[in-house]
Amino acid sequence: MRNRPTRRVLASAAVIVATLALTSACGDEEEPPAGNGEPVSFDITFDGDTVTPRGAEETIAKGSDIELVVEADKPGELHVHSSPEQQVEYGAGTTTIPVKLANQAPGVVDIESHDLDQVVIRLTIR
DSSP: OTHHHHHHHHHHHHHHHHHHHHHHHHHHSOOOOOOSSSOEEEEEEEETTEEESSSEEEEEOTTOOEEEEEEESSOEEEEEOSSSOEEEEEOSEEEEEEEOOTTOOSEEEEEEETTTTEEEEEEEEO
16 A cells, blocks of 8 residues: 555656656747748859758748749759659849749658759758
């Protein structure tokens, strides 16, 4: 009979520890921008054989569309590995490219420059 209070205390402590772990983990994650109808904008710069960003990891909410604002010294093309895949062209100078992702399932979508063999942005859709 003496073990019952000890078991209750241990069970209560386990619940408290689990709750604290869950609430602190949730506080560390940044919420993605909401899919409010406005596209989420990303700046991309091509200069010679370099691109900025290089492999940036970004998170957006399911239902969001994006726009790519590309500043480039020469024309080119980006591949958006969404479902369905999209190939978008940009010109020399500044080009703003709307990309439809609103129906994309949660997961990862890479935006790549195949010419440079480089992932420019890795989007996580939640």
